[in-house]
Amino acid sequence: MKKDKTMEKIVSLCKRRGYIFRSSEVYGGINSCYDYGPLGVELKKNIKELWWQAMVREREDIEGLDSSILMHPKIWEASGHVDNFTDPLVDCKQCKNRFREDELEKPKCPVCGGELTEARSFNLMFKTYMGPIEGDSNVVYLRPETAQGIYVNFLNVQLSARQKIPFGIAQIGKAFRNEITPGNFTFRTREFEQMEMQFFVHPSEDSKWMDHWKEQRMNWYYRLGLNKNKLKFHEHGKDELAHYAREAYDIMYEFSFGWKELEGVHNRTDFDLKRHEGHSGKKLSYFDDERKERYVPFIIETSAGCDRTILTVLADAYEEEEERTVLRLSPAVAPLKAVVLPLVNKDGMPEMARNIYDDIRKDMNTFFDSGGAIGRRYRRQDEIGTPFGITVDSQSLEDGTVTLRDRDSMEQERYQADNVKEVLIEKLRFKETGVKK
Numbered sequence: 403m404k405k406d407k408t409m410e411k412i413v414s415l416c417k418r419r420g421y422i423f424r425s426s427e428v429y430g431g432i433n434s435c436y437d438y439g440p441l442g443v444e445l446k447k448n449i450k451e452l453w454w455q456a457m458v459r460e461r462e463d464i465e466g467l468d469s470s471i472l473m474h475p476k477i478w479e480a481s482g483h484v485d486n487f488t489d490p491l492v493d494c495k496q497c498k499n500r501f502r503e504d505e506l507e508k509p510k511c512p513v514c515g516g517e518l519t520e521a522r523s524f525n526l527m528f529k530t531y532m533g534p535i536e537g538d539s540n541v542v543y544l545r546p547e548t549a550q551g552i553y554v555n556f557l558n559v560q561l562s563a564r565q566k567i568p569f570g571i572a573q574i575g576k577a578f579r580n581e582i583t584p585g586n587f588t589f590r591t592r593e594f595e596q597m598e599m600q601f602f603v604h605p606s607e608d609s610k611w612m613d614h615w616k617e618q619r620m621n622w623y624y625r626l627g628l629n630k631n632k633l634k635f636h637e638h639g640k641d642e643l644a645h646y647a648r649e650a651y652d653i654m655y656e657f658s659f660g661w662k663e664l665e666g667v668h669n670r671t672d673f674d675l676k677r678h679e680g681h682s683g684k685k686l687s688y689f690d691d692e693r694k695e696r697y698v699p700f701i702i703e704t705s706a707g708c709d710r711t712i713l714t715v716l717a718d719a720y721e722e723e724e725e726r727t728v729l730r731l732s733p734a735v736a737p738l739k740a741v742v743l744p745l746v747n748k749d750g751m752p753e754m755a756r757n758i759y760d761d762i763r764k765d766m767n768t769f770f771d772s773g774g775a776i777g778r779r780y781r782r783q784d785e786i787g788t789p790f791g792i793t794v795d796s797q798s799l800e801d802g803t804v805t806l807r808d809r810d811s812m813e814q815e816r817y818q819a820d821n822v823k824e825v826l827i828e829k830l831r832f833k834e835t836g837v838k839k
């Protein structure tokens with residue numbers, strides 16, 4: 403991983419504030435594995451929830467699925483992963499370091515300049531054994547993508563949910579790839595969570611649906627509040643296209659370490675279903691009542707990385723000002739929507755603040771913070787990305803008003819404590835959508 407100052411600061415903020423920790427840290431960590439802390443898990447839940455909302459609940463033509471991580475090993479023969487899901491590896495004969503041949507600029511060891519071995523192909527699937535015997539006959543794999551669980555359930559879902567083509571199946575779940583060169587914090591990890599949707603269409607309508615999904619998926623990133631200038635499409639050229647794909651676009655984001663892929667919107671044709679027909683001997687075709695035609699549908703896939711999206715949201719929101727560091731997270735994703743603070747820990751302020759807190763947290767994730775100087779408490783919430791702070795001060799005890807502080811402008815306005823929750827809800831909505839009611 404190249405040293406990148408901005409990323410280093412984000413990594414450090416993530417640890418300090420409880421977004422993301424290195425896995426197994428007390429044992430010195432384990433390469434490229436991470437744990438989501440108290441704030442990270444909330445952010446992750448919010449992102450998965452927004453994806454599920456947009457991809458399943460707001461759509462009549464998409465059904466959800468949660469398939470198992472361990473599947474029949476023949477699935478990975480059919481999908482091509484056993485034969486093709488490999489990286490070309492070379493070893494340095496001198497220092498014994500190992501590299502991906504396709505990432506080397508010269509055919510020499512980049513560490514010591516030594517001579518390299520011939521490339522060997524290394525399969526990226528994690529292998530394990532099912533049952534008590536470790537032998538070739540009971541090898542299973544940790545799934546390298548969630549998509550295959552969708553393909554093999556295509557007819558189960560279609561028939562049980564009484565869907566007609568065009569329709570899609572969506573799932574969120576863990577996938578595993580034994581990457582040789584993971585890196586850039588949580589951008590590329592060996593264990594990760596995917597948010598995938600496979601949309602089944604008549605073969606003549608593939609490009610129409612490709613256009614539809616490109617637009618839908620880009621809009622979803624806008625909904626997360628990301629800077630539109632840092633998002634773009636990249637079309638795969640002929641040399642980049644996967645063996646199964648007819649047309650492929652990636653949604654890219656401009657990180658401090660360059661433009662990187664967030665999501666693939668790919669036309670996988672009928673490759674996957676036909677391969678599963680061939681390997682399983684079961685028909686995976688569909689009879690179209692309206693067209694009076696039986697066919698194997700084409701698939702438009704939208705495949706996003708949840709961990710990648712989290713890193714993008716954090717990197718996009720991160721800002722350093724003279725006086726403070728602030729995460730300008732959209733309320734749509736922010737782990738905490740508000741903090742309630744008594745100015746001092748006496749004179750009835752904590753009691754009044756706690757009443758407000760107890761009321762607000764029924765509706766949203768809220769934090770109560772009574773410890774330390776008020777300035778420092780605000781800074782901590784700015785760094786966490788909490789959009790609003792509500793403070794009970796001495797005036798509150800006299801006239802029943804409280805201050806509402808905006809994270810971004812740092813301006814404070816007074817409102818009656820009785821309706822501060824309604825004001826807060828409206829302000830959160832405005833900050834998220836930019837539209838006044």
Ligand SMILES: [Zn+2]
Binds near residue numbers: 511513514515
């Ligand atoms: Zn070397």
